[in-house]
Amino acid sequence: MSEKVYARNVEALKNGTVIDHIPAGLGLRILDLFELTSYGERVTVGLNLSSGHMGNKDLIKVENLVLTEGQANELALLAPKCTVSVIENFEVVRKQKLAIPAEVTDLFACPNSNCVSHVEPVQSHFSVRVTEHDTKMKCKYCEKVFSKDIVVAVR
Numbered sequence: 001m002s003e004k005v006y007a008r009n010v011e012a013l014k015n016g017t018v019i020d021h022i023p024a025g026l027g028l029r030i031l032d033l034f035e036l037t038s039y040g041e042r043v044t045v046g047l048n049l050s051s052g053h054m055g056n057k058d059l060i061k062v063e064n065l066v067l068t069e070g071q072a073n074e075l076a077l078l079a080p081k082c083t084v085s086v087i088e089n090f091e092v093v094r095k096q097k098l099a100i101p102a103e104v105t106d107l108f109a110c111p112n113s114n115c116v117s118h119v120e121p122v123q124s125h126f127s128v129r130v131t132e133h134d135t136k137m138k139c140k141y142c143e144k145v146f147s148k149d150i151v152v153a154v155r
């Protein structure tokens, strides 16, 4: 997509955040996980938008909200290649960096159905380790290690 087309897509947003290049199908999951509708701000979601180089994509715009560094890093686990643009006065003022976090708390449920985290009133907690071929997540409670794709797919 050219910069010009991109600018036209985001021009309706005066201040806020555009999460773009989300793999198609993950947009609603991201909306839900990060509770982006809970702030009372206007949220615009585009699903199955055409995107030249990656097939279809999803896109989320949230007014007057900037993701915390922690949220941006958690987003890296779900959609490492998405772009997060901070908009001020209709312009992209910066792109937020997405870095895989060392740990994630209270976001994903443990895939192990026997894990004590499902019955005790505790926040889920995973430590994250990036290996050559995969990103592994280890549950603090049952100490099982999962591929991050397994963990992020649990609902």
Ligand SMILES: [Zn+2]
Pocket: 110, 111, 112, 115, 116, 117, 139, 140, 141, 142, 143, 144
């Ligand atoms: Zn567990």
